[in-house]
Amino acid sequence: MNTDRRTFLKTAIAAGGAITIAPGVFLVAEAEAEAKPAEEPFSPKQRWGLLIDSSRCRAGCSSCVEACQKEQGWHSDNLGAADPQWIRKVEASDPRTGVSISLPVMCQHCAHPPCVDVCPTGASFRRVDGIVQVDRHLCIGCRYCMMACPYRARSFVHENIDDQRTHTPRGKGCVEACNLCSHRVDTGGGPACAEACPEGAMTFGDLNDPNSAISQALHKHHAVQLRPELKLDNGVQYLGI
């Protein structure tokens, strides 16, 4: 997020212009993400997370997926299930009642990530601020992590690529997944998906900061993690499922 936008949001919020995301919940998280000084390391004081309100997420809408593709420079290679996929929309319905929900699913940024446990090279790693990502310099493309991930969050690049975004190196033979737009987070912004959602269904912020919008929302509402029985302590959590 550029300075102007941040300044605007700060001003807007100071002026009482917070954005309502649910009764009593206000989206101010993006304005709270301060830019890390470039020459300083990540801080373990932060734990970045995402709260997704599925009651706001519209079936058929894929703004978040498109925003991710544009930001990170990935697209379908017409390989079906083997296509790159950093984020996907999932529609689920209860067969008894017919009630259906729609939600985006991406890497859940587990505190105890199975992908990191199985990686033989140390390429899959968890940053001290909670973002789980792949160091492509070390990835040998074994795909153990793809099999270990309970959320099918990772994909493998099968084709040569020459149109990468500068901030997102990616290439054939490596596994990749959502990194919460770490290049934006490190400069004070938030993930492109959260910014693009027309329904304001995604709140990004610091789970360790009790004053962040995401922490406040998590105190007011009962959020759930996908497959909580695995006890992976996910950084991505959901409302309304």
Place this chain on the structure above:
Amino acid sequence: MRVFRPFLLFIAVAAVLVGAGTMLAVAETPAAGTTLASAEPMPTASASSGHCIMPTPFMRRNHMQLLMHDRRTEVHQGVREQGHNLEDCMNCHAVRDEQGRAVPITDSRHFCNKCHGSAAVAIDCFSCHRSTPESGRANAEASR
């Protein structure tokens, strides 16, 4: 030891072919073949700033160490040293074709290929990293 073996072989062959008198001369100037000298790669900064982050002799010998060191500290610890990243290299050293477009690494005119091409050293950086400037800023500066 491995490095010197071709030279020893070369010297031995030279000795057999033209006699011991020329051997000394060959050994003194091992890389001074005229064809090699004229084809010596001379990467020049097409940089808008006019200078590199370090003097050329330093960069010739050490650019790989800089990149290797930074990738560890940057990806895993988040320490970004200003001006020490591949993006800046690409922005400054972009080589333009006749249409003014920056040529990718697959083109022999690409800056990195000037040395790596003639030395036949394959570089892996660009199987993942973009080999041309992406931002409008860099393109505008480079075309000035």
